[in-house]
Amino acid sequence: VSVVVAGWQGSGWNESGLARTTLELFAIAQAAGGSITFVGLGGGATAVAPEAGRYGATEALALETGLEAGADAYVAVLEQVCRDRSPATVVLPADPPGREVAARLAMRLGGVVINDVTAVAGGDPLVWTRPVFGGKALADVVGRRSPVVVTARPRAFAPAPAAGDASLAVAALEPPAVAVRVTSKQVSRPETQGVRLEDAKVIVSGGRGLGGQELFDRLSELAGLLGGVVGASLAAVDEGWATSERQVGLTGKVVSPDLYIAIGISGASQHLAGLAAVKNLVALNSDPKAPIFQVANLGAVVDSREAVPGLIDELRRLRGQ
Amino acid sequence: LGPFERSALEVALKLKDSGAVGRVTVIAVATAATEVLRKALAVKADDAVQVDADLDSLDALPTVEVLALALEKSGPFDLVLAGRQAGDWDGGQTGYLLAERLGWASVGLVRKSWVDGQELRATHDSPLGVEEVGIATPAVLVVTTDDSNVLRLARVPDLMMAARKPLTKLSLADLGVGDLDRLSGLEVRDVRKVEKTVQCEFVTGETPAEIIHSLATRLLAMAPS
Numbered sequence: 001v002s003v004v005v006a007g008w009q010g011s012g013w014n015e016s017g018l019a020r021t022t023l024e025l026f027a028i029a030q031a032a033g034g035s036i037t038f039v040g041l042g043g044g045a046t047a048v049a050p051e052a053g054r055y056g057a058t059e060a061l062a063l064e065t066g067l068e069a070g071a072d073a074y075v076a077v078l079e080q081v082c083r084d085r086s087p088a089t090v091v092l093p094a095d096p097p098g099r100e101v102a103a104r105l106a107m108r109l110g111g112v113v114i115n116d117v118t119a120v121a122g123g124d125p126l127v128w129t130r131p132v133f134g135g136k137a138l139a140d141v142v143g144r145r146s147p148v149v150v151t152a153r154p155r156a157f158a159p160a161p162a163a164g165d166a167s168l169a170v171a172a173l174e175p176p177a178v179a180v181r182v183t184s185k186q187v188s189r190p191e192t193q194g195v196r197l198e199d200a201k202v203i204v205s206g207g208r209g210l211g212g213q214e215l216f217d218r219l220s221e222l223a224g225l226l227g228g229v230v231g232a233s234l235a236a237v238d239e240g241w242a243t244s245e246r247q248v249g250l251t252g253k254v255v256s257p258d259l260y261i262a263i264g265i266s267g268a269s270q271h272l273a274g275l276a277a278v279k280n281l282v283a284l285n286s287d288p289k290a291p292i293f294q295v296a297n298l299g300a301v302v303d304s305r306e307a308v309p310g311l312i313d314e315l316r317r318l319r320g321q
Numbered sequence: 322l323g324p325f326e327r328s329a330l331e332v333a334l335k336l337k338d339s340g341a342v343g344r345v346t347v348i349a350v351a352t353a354a355t356e357v358l359r360k361a362l363a364v365k366a367d368d369a370v371q372v373d374a375d376l377d378s379l380d381a382l383p384t385v386e387v388l389a390l391a392l393e394k395s396g397p398f399d400l401v402l403a404g405r406q407a408g409d410w411d412g413g414q415t416g417y418l419l420a421e422r423l424g425w426a427s428v429g430l431v432r433k434s435w436v437d438g439q440e441l442r443a444t445h446d447s448p449l450g451v452e453e454v455g456i457a458t459p460a461v462l463v464v465t466t467d468d469s470n471v472l473r474l475a476r477v478p479d480l481m482m483a484a485r486k487p488l489t490k491l492s493l494a495d496l497g498v499g500d501l502d503r504l505s506g507l508e509v510r511d512v513r514k515v516e517k518t519v520q521c522e523f524v525t526g527e528t529p530a531e532i533i534h535s536l537a538t539r540l541l542a543m544a545p546s
Contacts, residue, residue: 010448060441071427096446100463101428103417112382112506115413127510134378139379140511181426181460185442185453199544226544237468244468250322259543280543283521284536293521298539300524300532307533314537 001034004147005057009042011095018051019150023159025091026055028152028298030160031120032089039081039173041067044171048049053168055160060168066175069182071097076176083108087147089126094151099211106149113149114141118156134250134273154198155256155277186242195229197246197253200260202228205248207271208235209264209285210304218265218308222301223314231255233265248274264304267292279298323359324403327472329464331542333402334435334473343370343438344393350376350387355488362483363475371488372397372496380507385418385427392423395489400441403462405430416463426460432467474515 007013007022030037037059038052045062048280050197052060061081067073082090082105092098094116107111118138119129120285125142132139149201168237196232197203210216219230232242234249248255250273260278264272267290275295283296286303295300300307324332335344345362346368351505358369376384392398401423403416420427429445441456446465464470474482491521493501524539526532 008448026494071429095448096430097448099413100417100427103414104421104427107385107418112380113414113418131515132512135515137512137514139509141379142508143506145506165402179457181457182428183455185455187447187449187452195480196489224542228544237436244466256544259540261540263421276437281519282536282543293523295519296521297519298543300536302529302532302536306529307536310533311537311540313347314533315541316539318537 002085003029003032004037004039004078004081004085004087004090005032005052006039006041006074006090006092006101007031007073008040008093008097011093012040012042013044013048018048018055020159021029021093021095021154023055024154024157025093025156026052026057028091028117028120028150030056031122032091032126033122034088037061037081037085037087038168039063039078041077044242044277046172048102048196049170050168051166053164054162054166056164057168060170061173062170062171063085063175069176069178069180070184070314071104072178072181073176074101076178078105078172079108080176081173082147090147090149091148092151094153098151100101102149102151106147109147109149109251110145111147111149112143112145113151114143115151117150117152120150120151129142134269135275136269153254153276183215190260196253197229197248200229200255200257202226202259203226203231203257204261204263204265205231205233205253205265206236206241207233208239208243209266209267210236211264213239213241215305215308218312221312222261222308222315225312225319226259226261228257228259228261229247231260233262233268233271235265258283262292262296263308265292267295322472323404324362324466325406325464328470329402329404329462330364330366331470331472332431332464333400334364334366335470336400336434336436341441342400343360346370346398348388348391348395350370350384350391352373352538354431358488359486360475360542362486363480364473365479366394368489370491371487372491372493374493376501378507379509380505381415381418382506383501385415385422386471386504387493387496387498388419390498390500391423391491392495394491399458399460401425402431402434402459402462403460403463405463405465410442416461420461423459423461427463428454428456428460429463430465431462432465433469434462 038057049060232246256277283292406413434443
């Protein structure tokens with residue numbers, strides 16, 4: 001039995017080596033069982049690939065260039081790797097290219113795709129768990145075809161512990177012979193002040209309960225004092241207080257911060273679907289019956305018109321500013 | 322219509338408004354799709370096709386095969402716009418699987434699409450930011466919601482007209498689909514409600530100022546330094 005784990009430039013690694021999300025993929029591969037092949041795609045892959053040995057990989061493959069065809073190229077490279085090795089499982093990140101690559105690869109290999117997995121139970125067959133119905137339920141599913149290509153929800157798995165040797169030999173892959181069907185013209189960074197919502201450790205999110213643009217705008221001061229960024233509910237976006245770039249929820253961003261502070265957000269399931277793996281959820285709401293308190297671990301029944309300026313002043317004082 | 326399908330339809334209608342595409346056809350696979358398709362016709366989709374079958378499940382492969390056959394029967398088409406994920410099972414794979422089944426290009430998480438000269442363009446979410454791409458058709462665009470693709474409202478006369486427009490109905494037999502089980506790729510073993518595991522601790526105090534003081538202290542302790 002073998003498992004293929006893939007990562008790519010942009011999310012798979014950073015200056016300090018393989019990214020946490022990639023280590024989470026190795027944890028899944030170890031649970032799935034079998035010999036692990038790591039595939040790194042894009043600039044920097046050759047330098048980080050030997051590190052895969054520390055997380056259980058016995059083979060490391062890399063391709064740095066010749067990937068202009070984007071997802072088509074990723075799929076073609078992974079198709080060849082899989083045809084040569086017939087893995088039972090392929091583990092990919094659940095980032096934007098991940099879902100596209102996973103589905104196309106599964107279809108091309110006659111396999112099946114399972115997105116956003118949050119747990120796996122070993123055995124034959126492997127049983128995969130994933131959230132459904134906007135996170136209100138969990139489904140256990142089994143692939144009826146091979147390979148099973150899974151994408152993993154970030155932070156649902158603990159990163160694989162470093163155990164083996166970080167000096168795995170890296171074999172270079174051949175660039176795929178595919179036509180470029182989707183051409184990049186330009187990339188613009190979204191308006192975020194530095195940190196993306198998806199990567200933020202602290203998020204201060206506001207909803208309709210804030211009552212107006214003026215109070216919503218003060219959330220950035222509050223977020224700044226806690227080292228975080230501002231998020232918004234769909235209602236706040238509908239009111240025009242924030243752009244949809246800021247929206248957390250089923251139709252917005254799925255986030256997994258250490259600290260999420262929901263202010264004036266009732267906690268509709270549409271919003272909760274955007275909270276994937278929040279360590280601490282703090283809710284401030286004037287309505288003690290707001291559903292957000294059902295999922296929060298710390299709450300306060302307060303009027304946001306008092307609470308937002310009050311917290312800003314108090315945090316400034318406590319931080320000696 | 323689900324939220325992402327609404328956005329996909331708006332992207333299609335904007336392409337039609339600009340003269341870039343000639344006809345917009347809406348295809349739904351569901352026995353209860355009539356009303357949804359009428360709503361699409363009311364915002365000026367040109368044709369509506371209903372595949373009279375319920376394939377609602379986490380397993381997208383049967384739906385993809387049925388959609389591919391329905392496209393072949395109703396087309397030819399140059400472009401398919403699909404929603405990012407269904408509102409229930411959240412599978413998030415149908416558009417990409419369909420592209421692969423048809424051998425077409427795909428672009429994920431599309432916000433806007435237009436035609437520049439002869440080339441189809443789109444902006445979409447990539448790991449590097451919002452990327453503008455040129456696309457060789459035929460292609461499947463998987464659409465996500467954005468301020469720019471909020472579905473327009475139907476006008477009253479169009480609603481009345483849509484009620485009289487014909488719908489094309491196709492059965493699985495019309496498409497030559499026999500054994501659905503043969504198409505299946507997944508077995509769902511269990512679906513269970515997520516049990517509430519956290520108990521909310523309420524910060525209390527004699528005055529609002531006291532509550533705010535305690536809260537601020539707790540928040541500072543929780544925020545990673």
